[in-house]
Amino acid sequence: xxxxxxxxxxxxxxxxxxESAVVTPALCPHCCDPIMCSAEVVMAxxxxxxxxxxxxxxxxxxxxxxxxxxxxxTPGQKETLQPSAHLTCSPGDQGHQSWYHLAPQYxxxxxxxxxxxxxxxxxxxxxxxxxxxxCSMDGPTLCQMSHQALVSIFGLLGEQxxxxxxxxxxxxxxxxxxxxxxxxxxxLDEFPEILNVNGADGIYDLGSVAEHSGGASDxxxxxLDKPKMMGEMTPVSDNGYxxxxxxxxxxxxxxxxxxxxxxxxxxxxxxxSEQDLSDASCPRTAYEPFAADGEELKPCKRGRGRPxxxxxxxxxxxxxxxxKHAPRGTHLWEFIRDILIHPEQNPxxxxxxxxxxxxxxxxxxxxxxxxxxxxxxxxxxxYEKLSRAMRYYYKREILExxxxxxxxxxxxxxxxxxxxxxxxF
DNA sequence: GCTTTGTTTCCTGATT
DNA sequence: CAATCAGGAAACAAAG
Numbered sequence: 318x319x320x321x322x323x324x325x326x327x328x329x330x331x332x333x334x335x336e337s338a339v340v341t342p343a344l345c346p347h348c349c350d351p352i353m354c355s356a357e358v359v360m361a362x363x364x365x366x367x368x369x370x371x372x373x374x375x376x377x378x379x380x381x382x383x384x385x386x387x388x389x390x391t392p393g394q395k396e397t398l399q400p401s402a403h404l405t406c407s408p409g410d411q412g413h414q415s416w417y418h419l420a421p422q423y424x425x426x427x428x429x430x431x432x433x434x435x436x437x438x439x440x441x442x443x444x445x446x447x448x449x450x451x452c453s454m455d456g457p458t459l460c461q462m463s464h465q466a467l468v469s470i471f472g473l474l475g476e477q478x479x480x481x482x483x484x485x486x487x488x489x490x491x492x493x494x495x496x497x498x499x500x501x502x503x504x505l506d507e508f509p510e511i512l513n514v515n516g517a518d519g520i521y522d523l524g525s526v527a528e529h530s531g532g533a534s535d536x537x538x539x540x541l542d543k544p545k546m547m548g549e550m551t552p553v554s555d556n557g558y559x560x561x562x563x564x565x566x567x568x569x570x571x572x573x574x575x576x577x578x579x580x581x582x583x584x585x586x587x588x589x590s591e592q593d594l595s596d597a598s599c600p601r602t603a604y605e606p607f608a609a610d611g612e613e614l615k616p617c618k619r620g621r622g623r624p625x626x627x628x629x630x631x632x633x634x635x636x637x638x639x640x641k642h643a644p645r646g647t648h649l650w651e652f653i654r655d656i657l658i659h660p661e662q663n664p665x666x667x668x669x670x671x672x673x674x675x676x677x678x679x680x681x682x683x684x685x686x687x688x689x690x691x692x693x694x695x696x697x698x699x700y701e702k703l704s705r706a707m708r709y710y711y712k713r714e715i716l717e718x719x720x721x722x723x724x725x726x727x728x729x730x731x732x733x734x735x736x737x738x739x740x741x742f
Numbered sequence: 743g744c745t746t747t748g749t750t751t752c753c754t755g756a757t758t
Numbered sequence: 759c760a761a762t763c764a765g766g767a768a769a770c771a772a773a774g
Contacts, residue, residue, distance in 0.1 A: 713748095
């Protein structure tokens with residue numbers, strides 16, 4: 318007699334992993350500084366791993382800055398935690414970009430922290446000696462710092478930071494300026510009328526921007542009214558702008574904080590073709606389950622597996638370079654973990670069943686799936702799909718099965734950072 | 743350009 | 759009966 322799947326696969330309730338490291342966060346001597354913003358206080362009171370966790374959490378806010386703020390951030394602080402609103406053509410510019418994908422001039426505070434953390438780890442520097450309040454600066458501020466200033470703040474690490482900063486400035490400086498000018502030229506070619514906007518409402522002056530050649534760092538001053546720009550460029554579908562600054566990834570409008578109202582949906586964000594893509598690439602459509610000529614609408618059974626994405630040239634092809642996949646380092650299990658260790662961010666979505674054992678439960682499974690989909694800019698994410706991805710973690714021992722309990726999972730030995738104390742929470 | 747990785751999508755069938 | 763679980767299959771895109 319062949320055992321059922323349930324009997325074959327259930328009953329693996331192993332104990333939690335004892336080898337998981339527990340890191341005690343080093344308190345910052347400035348943690349009680351009343352002047353610091355609350356978000357900075359959080360960062361300042363944690364060690365660098367905590368900073369990374371906090372920074373990673375900020376990444377998850379991509380789609381919904383209103384609902385996923387850091388624990389203590391007020392709406393007015395949002396822009397300090399989000400990617401810059403500046404018009405750039407920085408290489409690989411996306412919604413949240415790692416510091417190494419952006420010119421330092423465009424770094425957010427988060428990028429700066431990630432950069433510092435990278436160097437701390439690389440050089441095995443003792444982070445507990447750092448004044449974390451001083452780490453909280455955005456790219457433009459960082460770029461203005463002298464060698465002496467960096468050394469005075471970071472000590473020996475400051476030397477390394479300064480050298481790397483010089484390299485990064487050199488690497489991105491000319492490129493950014495060229496790219497930005499190219500973009501503006503293309504933009505003006507496509508939308509000559511946009512120049513008429515200049516002066517009409519006083520929002521921006523592309524003419525003068527195009528003529529501006531004061532160096533890459535000066536481009537930081539070209540803060541545009543992004544929703545307007547997006548609105549202007551929304552009709553563009555085929556000219557390549559989608560991978561440029563009009564992309565919701567390159568100009569993450571939803572992350573622009575107080576500068577603009579929230580862009581509530583993916584579909585209204587111009588070239589964000591995710592919504593369109595999900596429609597156009599909808600398997601039901603792509604597979605044409607019904608007769609195209611309408612003579613006899615017979616349902617057609619869909620093949621197994623994921624439908625093949627339509628290639629360029631197909632009438633259903635939607636131009637996009639956008640990936641639905643998370644960048645490496647932002648995995649589903651980490652997303653889940655961070656919901657659990659930041660319950661105040663999304664109360665009621667998930668809960669610990671057994672914190673010590675790493676057992677947790679989905680309270681609002683579809684809501685979590687939607688949140689995950691929001692992060693991945695995938696509006697069609699469901700708990701069913703999410704749970705499939707979760708089940709793949711069993712094999713990799715990132716998760717362990719919990720028998721007979723619906724919506725309950727357990728972190729496995731290859732999951733890290735969920736243990737109490739490991740992330741400073 | 744190929745391979746690997748981490749999903750995403752859809753499916754069938756079983757269980758709760 | 760609906761929701762969920764389990765896992766096969768195929769596709770996709772970033773990264774190596």
